[in-house]
Amino acid sequence: MLPLRSDIELTECEFAEAREKLEQEQFALGGNWDYDRGSFDCYLDDARKVWLRLPFEVVTGSIDVDRADNNASIRFGTPFILKHLYKEGNDEEASVRLVGSLFDQFQSPVDPDARVEAFWVEKARQALAAAERQLLA
Secondary structure, eight states: EEEOOOTTTOOEEHHHHHHEEEEEEETTOOOBTTTTEEEEEEOOSSTTTTEEEEEEEHHHEETTTTTTTTOEEEEOOOEEEEEEOOOOOOTTTOOOHHHHTTTOOOOOBBBOOOOOOOOOHHHHHHHHHHHHEEEEO
């Protein structure tokens, strides 16, 4: 994880408006959202292992992605780059477990905080600048 300085830090706005604007720049609501916090994520590589994440917390209301009249206001935190390295191929140590398979469906990253190369930092800064233009316009 590599934090990036940004003008959107501590900026407050309506959730629905931010989502609409960020979708124009290829950001999507991250799968780890909850009613009081979440993030907008943009993948930087085709393998989807390097991401720019814009975390936020809910200031008023709550997020409900299934409702069109969402009234949540959010405040952005510090954006950061994530790089997850996963083992390619099948897991030789995997075993069939009926109950466990309900919970452990995905392989753990080999390195959840892999080193982020300068190329990805530059690409993330470009994506962040586009997000800032949308959100601060």
